[in-house]
Amino acid sequence: MFERILIANRGEIALRVIRACREMGIESVAVYSEADKDSMHVKLADHAYCVGTSRSADSYLKIDRIIATAEVAGVDAIHPGYGFLAENAQFNEQCRSSGFEFIGPSPTAMDKLGDKNTARSMAIAQNVPVVPGSDGLIADFDRAIDTAKEIGFPVLIKATAGGGGKGMRVAETEDVLKSQLEAARNEAIAAFxxxxxxxxxxxxxxxxxxxxxxxxxxxxxxxLFERDCSVQRRHQKLVEEAPSPDLPADRREAICDAAVRMIAGADYSGAGTVEFIVDKDYNFYFIEVNARIQVEHPVSEMVAGVDLIQEQIRVAAGLPLSFRQDELTCTGHAIECRLNAEDPTKNFQPCPGKIESMFVPGGMGVRFDSHVKSGYVVPPYYDSMIGKLIVHRPTREQAIATMLRALKELQIEGITTTVGFHNWILQNEAFVNGTVDTKFVDRNYKGQTS
Incomplete structure (x- = not known):
């Protein structure tokens, strides 16, 4: 087993890895930017090193500084968390070539699955259903027109290296296909x-x-069973739950089996997420693999009773999983609300600033994964998420009631947050009935808070 792990991340995920390391008797090494010098992950790690100025491009994304810090700190392995360098195959390879175990899949598996077009071909090879589409990348507009006519409008244009909704456009008709194609390409070039x-x-x-x-x-x-992440805004997940509230048993089994086939055929090790879309007739289609731990992993941990971060570390150290599939049972229902420092009434505008006071909810079945506290200054340089409120109860109805109680109990003064939005969605009839789709928020949310 490893003796010392560097966490190449910040915020709540850095704290999450530190906690797993401490329980396993492993020393933790934090890295931080100048903006994060007073953050909790810096205070709670066994060792901490500054790797640059406030901007992520000058700190958390600096591969050479991360590797140099790992060398100085004498670590055995590097945990990338999520975001930043977590799905960067070059970073993965450089960690390993420098003598550090990368806590995640191999660079080859990461590279293949990170390319959506390659991953789609791999899914087809494993008999995993895919959305009808082009056979490979679109080289020119004529081929785009031919493909679109063959599969039928509307069509979705997707960047092969995309993520987070970037490089993605919908073309409803042939008239707008060319402009949307160019827009998707330009955005993909800029982002990736x-x-x-x-x-x-x-x-x-x-x-x-x-x-x-x-x-x-x-x-x-x-x-570890499925999660429903249909509550989204502009392709960004806002609420996640496990299990899915409206998925027939045979579809649940089929979709989980398909995910296992996909991973087994990819020579993959470590934690990952296989994502699907499901239509109104419960047909499911593969969309992508996220070759890392996800923000929403706690809901799976709660229903399966497994510490995914500790299992990641075990796997990277060459140990087998501590459980078998037939030993896992999906127990109860879990819901997670991603809480952001944003103003939902102003188009979710980021709201950095100082948290003057804060009271965290508790009680049976409540978990709050966060790096913020009273007096913490939310910086303007990074993702606006300030925490994840998670509940786990015997039934979905109880989970919703507990989440609404916990949201009311959570008090954050000094900055604007999305707590009001979450109150609205948790009480919305469509969410309560389990019929929300990925465009529901975009169609229906107008700044309501309850």
């Missing part, structure tokens, strides 16, 4: 340095269902 795009049939009002998977290097691949 790769303008490759492909076309898919646009599934209207889909639900977003994903499966948490983890695999070791001993041939074991397990799923």
């Amino acid at each position: 340095g790769n303008g490759g795009v492909y076309l898919e049939k646009f599934i209207q009002q889909p639900r977003h269902i994903e499966v948490q998977v983890i695999a070791d290097t001993h041939g074991n691949v397990c799923h």
Whole structure:
């Protein structure tokens, strides 16, 4: 087992890894920017090193500084968390070539699954359903027109290196296909340095269902059941729950089996998420693999009773998973609300600033994963998420009631947050009935707070 791990991240995920390390008797090494010098992950780690100025491009994304810090700190392994360098195959390779174990899949597996077009081909090879679309990347407009006519409008243009909704456009008709194609390519080049795009049939009002998977290097691949992440705004997840509230048992089993096949066929080890969209007739289609731990992993931990971060560390150290698939049971219902320092009434405008006072909810079945506290200054340089409020109760109805109680109990003064939005969605009839699709918030939210 490792003796010392560097966490190449910040915020709540850095704290989450520190906690796992401490319980396993492993020393933790934090890295931080100048803006984060007083952050909790810096205070709670066994060792901490500054790696640059406030901007992420000058600190958390500086591969050479992260590697140099790992060398100075004498670590055995590096945990990338999520975001920043977590899915950067070059960083993965450089960690390993420098003598540090990367807590995640191999660079080859990461590179293949990170390219959506390659991942789509891998899914087809494993008999995993995919959305009808182009056979490879779209090289020119004529091919785009031919493909779109073949699969039928509307079509979705997707960047092969995309993520977070970037490089993605919908073309409702042939008239707008060219302009949307160019817009997607330009955005993809700006965001990822790769303008490759492909076309898919646009599934209207889909639900977003994903499966948490983890695999070791001993041939074991397990799923920790599915999560429903359909509450989104502009492709950004806002509320996640497990299990999905409206998925027939045979579809649940089929989608989880498909995820396991996908990972087993990719020579993959570590934690990952296989994402699908589900149409109104419960047909499901593969969309992508996230080759890392996800923000929403706690809901899977709660229903499965597994510490995913500790399992990641075990796998990276060459140990087998501590459980088998037949030992896992999906127990109860878990919901997570991503709380952001944003103003929902002003188009979710970021609201950095000082938290003057804060009271954290508690009680049975309540978990709050966060790095903020009273007096903390939310910086303007990073993602606006300030915490994740998670509840786990025997039934979905109880989970909703507990979440509403916890949201009311949570008090954050000094900055504007999305607590009011979450109050609205948790009480909305469509959410209560389990019928929300990925465009529900975009269609219906007008700044309501309850």
